[in-house]
Amino acid sequence: MPPKRRTPSEGISDLTIARLSIYLRYLQVLEAEEVQTVSSQDLADRFHLNSAQIRKDLACFGEFGIRGVGYNVRELKDHLIEILALDHERRVVVVGAGNLGTALSHFSGFNTGGFRIVAVLDSDPQKIGRRTPGGLTIEPAVKLGEIVRQRKVHIGVITVPSTAAQEVFDEMVSAGVQAVLNFAPTQLKEYPNVKVRNVDLKVNLEFLSFFLRHPH
Amino acid sequence: MPPKRRTPSEGISDLTIARLSIYLRYLQVLEAEEVQTVSSQDLADRFHLNSAQIRKDLACFGEFGIRGVGYNVRELKDHLIEILALDHERRVVVVGAGNLGTALSHFSGFNTGGFRIVAVLDSDPQKIGRRTPGGLTIEPAVKLGEIVRQRKVHIGVITVPSTAAQEVFDEMVSAGVQAVLNFAPTQLKEYPNVKVRNVDLKVNLEFLSFFLRHPH
């Protein structure tokens, strides 16, 4: 059978995509351990999920398994890398060179596996020109648009205070960024064709606080 | 009518709790602006949600609104603070004084609104004794259990490499921590009565990468 490949773009849930990323990480471990084959049940046990869910997640993109056997580790890994578009370098700009921004700029996960931070910006003159621990020089925030265009930035990361977040976001979008990871505790105005992912640390803490009072 | 208060602990979804935290933040803004009243529709517009959802979220914990009017801003804010258990100090320990850990240790959201970082630990002798930008001295990781007990830590934050995460987590749990925010890209083994919240930056980036290839 010719490898049935669907190119859906639609009808696939955010949750499925996030899980694919999780599966991929484990497949890379298995590959390093030279494991040849993995079953949906193996994966399910690992992540406390149902095996049918894993098969369904994968089935969104084709038929990668062999009945009676399971999935070939290397093959499935390669498929996931392609699905998640990790086979091309993704250039990232971080705006906001506070503690979080500088930490992220050389956080291991942000400069491996296809991602590369190409600039760290800030509007504070005192910070501009300084080196981040990762070896990048902090550049002025006013150059955001220019940098995005010249360095072909794919992904923007916002680590500025919430008062400045919307402005930075608008600037990113008008320079052509289509994917943004937002750490500012603000609800950004949405644009068509721009995907935003919010990481709200305060919400996470307050969530945990709730469960301390209401233990289950 | 006597204020009907439910103490559920059960039947309330994680998603509801996360939204309450979001509502609270906006109510604090409204209070500062001296707005007296807010309707579920106002809140819904702000966060691109359905107004019924907001009413349902709040109705889990009592009847806080006035029909035909809306919600009193200050009153609702006070209720949410109590529900989220933010009326008592929550002491937090950060294990892993890498870039992310030190950044978090004086990230604004982590030392305000009821949360306080009481220790930052690391196992690297080169880091122990150093000061974090937030003014805390990095302490040895072997003292984790002792520190948790002596300083009555409520919440643990894990920012160590994934290879060490499970060990740190086990140590936290056996010292009595019941809520953990995990930044390590690992699936931690679950314990009863311990709530874990994972923040996986790599998953977020890969998620965005997917949407760059499959624009919607």
Place this chain on the structure above:
DNA sequence: CCGTGTGAAGCTGTTCACAGCT
């Protein structure tokens, strides 16, 4: 008349159960 509170309907995501391939 307006906005809350809420059962009912609708929808989305998960799990079951089994046909079909190896």
Place this chain on the structure above:
DNA sequence: AGCTGTGAACAGCTTCACACGG
């Protein structure tokens, strides 16, 4: 026999629509 792929059943979350109270 073993495990995938998948329609059908199920569960949980969201939205609708309206009764009720101010």
